[in-house]
Amino acid sequence: MASVRLESVVKKFGKVIAVNNVSLEVKDGEFFILLGPSGCGKTTTLRLIAGLEYPDSGRIYIDDKDVTFLEPKDRDVAMVFQNYALYPHMTVFQNIAFPLLLKRKKLGLTKEDIKKRVLEVARLLRIEELLHRKPGQLSGGQQQRVALARALIRRPKVWLMDEPLSNLDALLRLAMRAELKRLQKELGITTIYVTHDQAEALSMADRIAVMNKGKVIQVGTPDEVYLKPKHVFVGTFIGAPPMNVIECRIEEQDGKYLLQCPGFTREIPQEIMASKLVKTKEIILGIRPEFIEVIESPAPDTIKGKILVVEPLGSETILNININPENEETIIKVKLPKITKKFRPGETVFLKIDWSKVSIFDKTTGFLLE
Ligand SMILES: Nc1ncnc2c1ncn2[C@@H]1O[C@H](COP(=O)(O)OP(=O)(O)O)[C@@H](O)[C@H]1O
Numbered sequence: 228m229a230s231v232r233l234e235s236v237v238k239k240f241g242k243v244i245a246v247n248n249v250s251l252e253v254k255d256g257e258f259f260i261l262l263g264p265s266g267c268g269k270t271t272t273l274r275l276i277a278g279l280e281y282p283d284s285g286r287i288y289i290d291d292k293d294v295t296f297l298e299p300k301d302r303d304v305a306m307v308f309q310n311y312a313l314y315p316h317m318t319v320f321q322n323i324a325f326p327l328l329l330k331r332k333k334l335g336l337t338k339e340d341i342k343k344r345v346l347e348v349a350r351l352l353r354i355e356e357l358l359h360r361k362p363g364q365l366s367g368g369q370q371q372r373v374a375l376a377r378a379l380i381r382r383p384k385v386w387l388m389d390e391p392l393s394n395l396d397a398l399l400r401l402a403m404r405a406e407l408k409r410l411q412k413e414l415g416i417t418t419i420y421v422t423h424d425q426a427e428a429l430s431m432a433d434r435i436a437v438m439n440k441g442k443v444i445q446v447g448t449p450d451e452v453y454l455k456p457k458h459v460f461v462g463t464f465i466g467a468p469p470m471n472v473i474e475c476r477i478e479e480q481d482g483k484y485l486l487q488c489p490g491f492t493r494e495i496p497q498e499i500m501a502s503k504l505v506k507t508k509e510i511i512l513g514i515r516p517e518f519i520e521v522i523e524s525p526a527p528d529t530i531k532g533k534i535l536v537v538e539p540l541g542s543e544t545i546l547n548i549n550i551n552p553e554n555e556e557t558i559i560k561v562k563l564p565k566i567t568k569k570f571r572p573g574e575t576v577f578l579k580i581d582w583s584k585v586s587i588f589d590k591t592t593g594f595l596l597e
């Protein structure tokens with residue numbers, strides 16, 4: 228078991244700063260996820276931890292041992308790549324067993340031990356029936372699972388996984404999330420897992436580091452990054468549909484502070500601390516779609532809107548509501564936790580925002596005002 232620490236790590240490729248001053252601390256036994264859009268530096272960060280790249284500056288520690296410039300083989304990590312490479316001439320069984328066969332003597336394993344381990348991971352990844360086949364006789368998703376099995380058969384200090392489920396079809400991916408997490412917890416192997424899929428991150432991680440443009444924007448539990456985003460980027464990257472953002476101005480009028488937003492103006496709600504607002508003139512309100520109530524008739528303290536689109540999604544319904552008659556693009560998405568036929572496009576409705584759940588960001592920097 229092991230902890231992993233990155234201190235001010237920078238990695239450049241020519242003019243591109245792939246990893247820009249990243250510091251992270253991954254705890255022993257943790258399932259830690261790097262989440263962010265394509266090109267934000269996730270894979271590079273993982274490769275630096277694996278020893279497949281060396282940083283331009285900064286240090287990397289595994290269990291307080293400085294491994295910054297050690298070779299991969301001296302780090303005791305196992306990496307699953309996004310683009311798997313299997314040995315084409317070997318069977319699936321041999322491919323999976325290979326890392327253990329290489330080190331059989333050193334690990335003190337019998338052939339029987341190895342067979343047991345192969346069967347165990349094959350069962351976990353539902354590829355027991357494929358063990359005698361060659362990679363050429365497998366689908367892309369099956370190959371991906373074999374590659375994953377080959378990494379999981381090792382019991383290193385750290386597992387590094389780069390979008391290992393991305394080539395699987397939706398149902399299998401959902402099932403694998405739970406299985407992988409279960410195995411990781413059972414074995415207690417510290418895991419750093421890369422994904423661009425926010426739902427995957429929320430469902431699997433103990434903690435998530437949200438990255439953008441080479442930087443770590445926020446580190447927190449799934450609850451923390453979902454409910455208390457530190458930056459408007461985190462709010463809009465996480466959640467489906469993402470956080471609603473409304474750009475507003477703070478105006479002082481007759482000693483009162485008004486919130487001027489597209490489609491509505493109101494006094495600053497008591498739930499929002501006024502002190503942090505009055506210093507900033509331009510703000511962004513962030514509201515999760517489930518913290519807005521939709522009322523059919525006018526009610527105090529509501530925002531008038533018109534339903535544009537109703538999206539029934541089985542267990543929930545998403546309403547797209549325009550709140551600014553002057554601009555059709557000013558749309559608020561509301562999530563209703565059930566399927567409902569109550570609302571139709573074209574209807575006028577009234578939105579009641581739960582102001583205690585609203586995040587307020589500085590429009591200039593994007594960071595949360597707190
Ligand atoms: N070997 C490389 N040579 C040049 N640029 C690279 C190389 N690897 C990554 N990059 C660049 O670094 C940035 C981060 O890439 P990457 O870590 O792969 O992002 P992610 O995995 O989040 O999609 C991107 O702009 C990418 O084009």
Ligand SMILES: [Mg+2]
Binds near residue numbers: 309
């Ligand atoms: Mg990548």
